[in-house]
Amino acid sequence: MSGDLILSSLFLRGLLAGGCLALACGLLGVFLVLRRDAMISHGLSHVAFAGVALGLALNLMPVIFSIAVCLLGSLLIIRLKEQARLPGDTALALLSSAGLALAVLLMSLKKDFGAELMSYLFGDILAIGPSEIYLAAGLAVLVSAGISLNLSRLIFMMFDREAASVSGLGLKKLDRLLVMMSAVTIVLGLRIVGLLLVTGLTVIPAASALQLARNFRQTLFFSCLFSLLSILGGISLAYVFNLPASAAIIFLALVIFALAYLLKRRY
């Protein structure tokens, strides 16, 4: 059985793409949770879903098209927050409703891609194509580099926004960077765990890390570790027991959270 597993290109592709996604989600999740922006992944996933629907309707590469639409959507959320003076969650609600409405409308107009679109609702990591591995690796490098190069500035901004502003940091640029990195990560998450569970993947490992970590670097480390354990463990469980991978990943992430919470209470 183990020989079969290693040799299975489907399984290996899933693990590789999942590992890249785990790294991006683990890093970004910490920032989203601490900024009280956990629901941004929920909102952006709906926008990404509309992007996939548009891509399928126009016969363009749905993932690439979805990244473009999601990036535009992320900038629109910031603009709505800044210029329409809307609270962040209201701006997200506006855009996520628009995204889902557009996807439903396209599905009713062009019925032939309904089944493929549905795979983005629940994700399908074991159907990842070879080209998508490169895309996942590219996105993981992009997000890791974006966070590593700006780590001090991001920590300073989140810990004390006013002092960071006085020290001359370009806060708006950093806000945009975080939201845009979230957008690309979510598109990848959509492919792997699907629209309905992508929020959990960005939030739960970070929430578990916060139970145990004593400083920021530890938080990032634990969040990436828990994200990797959840995704790689979830894919393995799904493969061995013939379960839906997205559900196995999220349940494993929740089990890790419960253990971290109990460990924190004990010590």
Next chain:
Amino acid sequence: MTDKSEEIIRVEGVSFAYDGVEALVDISLSVLRGDFLAVIGPNGSGKTTLLKIMVGLLRPQRGRVWLFQQPLETFNQWHRIGYIQQKATNFDPIFPISVAEVIAASLNSVRRPPSGRRAPVRKKILEALQTVGLEKEAGKSMNSLSGGQQQRVLIARALATEPEILLLDEPTTGVDYPSQQNFYDLLGKLNQQQHLTIVLVTHDYGIVNRHVNRVACLNQKLFYHGDHSEFCQSDRFRELLQGGHHLISHRH
């Protein structure tokens, strides 16, 4: 050698209103190198607004501000300025950050001019923590410290970037009385021994007045701006005393 006539901050004819409600009216004052200026006044007198205008967080609707003789609009040497906001210790209690990380984040973020000899970040962090007497707490979580210790960490953070002026907005809010005294003694020492220019918005004039050399008394308008010793002789000081304010002169 420090030039004590050098103007670090100049505020000229500044007015500011929040949605039509005047907060500051025609304020003009200057801060010279080496000054320890206390900005005092009742609640809602515009003290915080004035400080925020000085550091560029708010734009005055009338008047102008100069920092180090440069107009605020074009000023970009922010490493020369240290700022601690009101309620700065009311940070997110779940934020996981160590004392060293608080200082490192600022130190690595602030753009400083290239210099021949740059101490490593770790050494700078320890030096800054030594100045505030917290060198043994570098690895501790910020949330495990007392309010007074957290204030000292924020001072260390500001000092680590080697600013020439420190602006603080009611920094001891929520800190116990002995810690407040220690904190103001530290500010006095930084002003006297390291010649750091300080602007302090405060309610605790009774505790701080033995350290300050200049006073600005504000209530939308500037009622007094000058030497601390002259202020203590002035009618304005007596009026404030009769008004029940906590303004007690300290005899040297």
